Amino acid sequence: GLGLSFTKDENFGEWYSEVVVNGEMIEYYDISGCYILRPWAMSIWENMQTFFDAEIKKMKVKNCYFPLFVSPGVLQKEKDHIEGFAPEVAWVTKSGESDLEVPIAIRPTSETVMYPYYSKWIRGHRDLPLKLNQWCNVVRWEFSNPTPFIRSREFLWQEGHTAFATKEEADTEVLQILELYRRIYEEFLAIPVTKGRKSELEKFAGGLYTTSVEAFIPNTGRGIQGATSHCLGQNFAKMFEINFENEKGEKSMVWQNSWAYSTRTIGVMVMVHGDNKGLVLPPKVAALQVIVIPVPYKDADTQGIFDACTATVAILSDAGIRAEADLRENYSPGWKYSNWEMKGVPLRIEIGPRDLANNQVRAVRRDNGEKIDISRVFLVEQVKGMLEKIQQNLFDVAKQKRDACIEVVKTWDEFIKALGQKKLILAPWCDEEEVEKDVKARTKGEMGAAKSLCTPFEQPELPEGTKCFASGKPATKWTYWGRSY
Numbered sequence: 001g002l003g004l005s006f007t008k009d010e011n012f013g014e015w016y017s018e019v020v021v022n023g024e025m026i027e028y029y030d031i032s033g034c035y036i037l038r039p040w041a042m043s044i045w046e047n048m049q050t051f052f053d054a055e056i057k058k059m060k061v062k063n064c065y066f067p068l069f070v071s072p073g074v075l076q077k078e079k080d081h082i083e084g085f086a087p088e089v090a091w092v093t094k095s096g097e098s099d100l101e102v103p104i105a106i107r108p109t110s111e112t113v114m115y116p117y118y119s120k121w122i123r124g125h126r127d128l129p130l131k132l133n134q135w136c137n138v139v140r141w142e143f144s145n146p147t148p149f150i151r152s153r154e155f156l157w158q159e160g161h162t163a164f165a166t167k168e169e170a171d172t173e174v175l176q177i178l179e180l181y182r183r184i185y186e187e188f189l190a191i192p193v194t195k196g197r198k199s200e201l202e203k204f205a206g207g208l209y210t211t212s213v214e215a216f217i218p219n220t221g222r223g224i225q226g227a228t229s230h231c232l233g234q235n236f237a238k239m240f241e242i243n244f245e246n247e248k249g250e251k252s253m254v255w256q257n258s259w260a261y262s263t264r265t266i267g268v269m270v271m272v273h274g275d276n277k278g279l280v281l282p283p284k285v286a287a288l289q290v291i292v293i294p295v296p297y298k299d300a301d302t303q304g305i306f307d308a309c310t311a312t313v314a315i316l317s318d319a320g321i322r323a324e325a326d327l328r329e330n331y332s333p334g335w336k337y338s339n340w341e342m343k344g345v346p347l348r349i350e351i352g353p354r355d356l357a358n359n360q361v362r363a364v365r366r367d368n369g370e371k372i373d374i375s376r377v378f379l380v381e382q383v384k385g386m387l388e389k390i391q392q393n394l395f396d397v398a399k400q401k402r403d404a405c406i407e408v409v410k411t412w413d414e415f416i417k418a419l420g421q422k423k424l425i426l427a428p429w430c431d432e433e434e435v436e437k438d439v440k441a442r443t444k445g446e447m448g449a450a451k452s453l454c455t456p457f458e459q460p461e462l463p464e465g466t467k468c469f470a471s472g473k474p475a476t477k478w479t480y481w482g483r484s485y
């Protein structure tokens with residue numbers, strides 16, 4: 001039937017797979033780990049892209065497009081860049097019946113594709129800063145459990161790659177981009193995230209430091225990296241000889257950043273806001289913000305009701321609200337309510353004989369089910385107000401649930417207990433890599449090991465003499481830990 005066969009709390013994994021399919025976001029594909037993004041998902045990607053693309057353009061970033069294919073020599077340019085990643089590189093080995101002389105890799109990320117040309121294009125300081133971005137797909141032949149949006153063998157992302165004359169400029173941009181990622185999550189997807197710095201063990205090995213926005217899924221008690229903004233330092237400049245002559249005529253290497261968010265954002269949104277009726281879409285990213293449904297009654301003025309629906313859509317659309325009417329004759333109002341709830345449309349407007357007579361409409365919120373009769377007078381203002389309240393409420397509820405999962409611990413026993421309770425753990429840490437490796441080793445299991453998620457920029461007070469939860473050594477910072485995706 002129309003409903004879901006799994007509930008979010010009883011079987012999260014099955015619930016998620018069913019919701020993304022029944023909500024018409026995803027169609028499973030006959031190649032494992034690959035998914036079809038249907039319009040209901042693509043429109044959310046486009047809504048975020050419209051915001052982010054405009055924002056990076058304000059920062060003088062230019063869009064470009066580099067080839068999908070990577071020649072092997074350049075991919076293996078730097079051992080420690082791809083060490084560990086090699087198994088997930090997909091290769092083209094044939095064309096038609098004949099083998100390729102040399103197999104060609106499909107980009108898993110584009111540093112090695114782009115940077116030989118950065119080296120060619122950047123000569124003098126007047127060529128800096130160079131700021132390019134591309135909206136594209138990447139392929140990583142992962143083997144751990146594929147999950148629509150969250151972990152797939154091909155996904156869409158944007159990857160920004162910038163080069164500066166000074167470290168200060170790079171450091172500044174890293175945080176400007178990170179703020180845009182925070183806005184994507186908190187202002188568009190209504191998801192609370194934590195800005196922080198990755199540990200030496202978790203950072204991008206090819207870079208100098210990694211910052212990220214971290215989300216959390218209360219149902220599974222797992223953290224998830226929402227987006228990432230790296231300062232690469234001069235590591236890739238050294239590797240690819242990206243030098244420039246500065247004002248004093250000295251030859252020096254550029255300072256680089258790279259940053260990305262992907263279609264994983266959509267999966268996080270489904271996981272955080274979805275419920276047992278299906279998707280719940282934040283109005284800011286919803287393809288459809290209002291669905292208008294006629295509720296005809298016996299011999300009541302059916303045409304009048306349909307006309308009122310059409311007029312309501314016109315009024316709302318003219319005001320920039322994304323609204324449609326579901327006038328299909330062969331489906332009952334009840335069926336339509338369930339269908340559009342499953343698709344997560346934030347606001348439903350019902351128009352029946354009584355509404356017609358009273359020059360009003362009945363509005364029903366998807367986030368909390370609240371039913372409100374609103375007059376057709378000032379209809380636009382009231383609908384806009386309701387959509388804003390829904391957006392804000394989705395964020396507030398998600399933040400309250402996420403905050404309720406945060407557990408501050410001081411000792412190993414408290415840490416293990418909190419881990420078992422699917423908490424997001426904030427613990428004082430000595431910031432030693434060996435200790436982090438030890439935490440991973442000591443928490444290994446079928447649920448996956450605990451790892452550091454980020455060291456939040458907002459650091460709580462760390463009293464003198466506080467001990468690291470894992471090593472007992474003097475703690476130097478508060479760090480979030482947990483299991484993750």
Ligand SMILES: O=C1CCCN[C@@H]1CCCn1cnc2cc(F)c(Cl)cc2c1=O
Binds near residue numbers: 089108110140230
């Ligand atoms: O996260 C970003 C922002 C956008 C540009 N890239 C960086 C780093 C990507 C790390 N990374 C991630 N995954 C990879 C997978 C691979 F197969 C190979 Cl060869 C390399 C990598 C790899 O370098």
Ligand SMILES: [Mg+2]
Binds near residue numbers: 140
């Ligand atoms: Mg990976």
